[in-house]
Amino acid sequence: DIRMTQSPSSLSASVGDRVTLTCRATMYIGTNLNWYQQSPGKAPKLLMYAASTLQSGVPSRFVGSGSGTDFSLTISSLQPEDFATYYCQQSYSTPFTFGPGTTVDFK
Amino acid sequence: QVHLQESGPGLVKPSETLSLTCSVSGSSITNSFSWAWLRQHPGQGLEWIGTTYPGGSTFYNPSLQSRVAISVDTTNNHFSLRQRFVTVADTAVYFCARGRSGALLDALDIWGQGTLVTVSS
Numbered sequence: 001d002i003r004m005t006q007s008p009s010s011l012s013a014s015v016g017d018r019v020t021l022t023c024r025a026t027m028y029i030g031t032n033l034n035w036y037q038q039s040p041g042k043a044p045k046l047l048m049y050a051a052s053t054l055q056s057g058v059p060s061r062f063v064g065s066g067s068g069t070d071f072s073l074t075i076s077s078l079q080p081e082d083f084a085t086y087y088c089q090q091s092y093s094t095p096f097t098f099g100p101g102t103t104v105d106f107k
Numbered sequence: 108q109v110h111l112q113e114s115g116p117g118l119v120k121p122s123e124t125l126s127l128t129c130s131v132s133g134s135s136i137t138n139s140f141s142w143a144w145l146r147q148h149p150g151q152g153l154e155w156i157g158t159t160y161p162g163g164s165t166f167y168n169p170s171l172q173s174r175v176a177i178s179v180d181t182t183n184n185h186f187s188l189r190q191r192f193v194t195v196a197d198t199a200v201y202f203c204a205r206g207r208s209g210a211l212l213d214a215l216d217i218w219g220q221g222t223l224v225t226v227s228s
Contacts, residue, residue: 001169032212034214034215036153036215042220043202043218043219043220043221044153044202044215044218045218046207046214046215046216049207049213049214049216050214055214055216087152087153089153089214091212091213091214092212093212094155094166094168095155095168095169095170096155096158097155098152098153098154098155099152100152101152
């Protein structure tokens with residue numbers, strides 16, 4: 001199985017901050033990397049697919065990049081609704097696997 | 108607007124079979140999308156259970172493959188998960204989701220709200 005790791009596991013930030021979350025795969029996955037946002041008690045929401053393609057309706061302050069094994073998700077200016085947990089997921093091969101998540105909370 | 112809704116028992120006894128249904132509204136389940144089940148243990152990350160694709164191919168997580176089955180009911184526009192011989196380790200929130208396309212390797216763009224299943228005697 002491809003193992004996904006994320007760093008940091010949590011970070012504290014303020015509204016308006018620029019934050020970058022990273023995700024790493026234990027083997028090559030091309031750009032088959034997706035990002036999801038999950039608020040407490042809610043279902044995950046797709047933000048980004050194919051590493052850098054913004055899902056319809058997602059604000060442009062979210063930017064994804066990377067290929068191969070190293071990926072990042074940048075939020076250019078944090079908004080109150082962005083405080084949540086973010087998961088990366090590889091869809092390169094089954095079993096599809098998720099990272100452990102990065103929680104973004106209020107500083 | 109496409110909407111997914113999970114339903115099923117919230118409590119299942121150990122060794123019994125868990126059965127969940129995901130009702131799809133706003134779209135025909137026979138459209139060219141894939142349909143998936145995932146779960147999230149309390150306070151933990153997400154685990155993919157399996158996905159069924161247009162044409163009938165279904166792939167499962169090897170860690171669960173011997174106990175799970177996903178089926179599609181085109182008459183009632185829903186798909187289902189059956190998971191046998193459950194244990195307390197199967198206690199989790201179960202989500203159904205739609206693949207963004209019918210392709211094998213794609214993201215999940217629409218999710219149900221999730222349903223908590225507790226395994227306990």
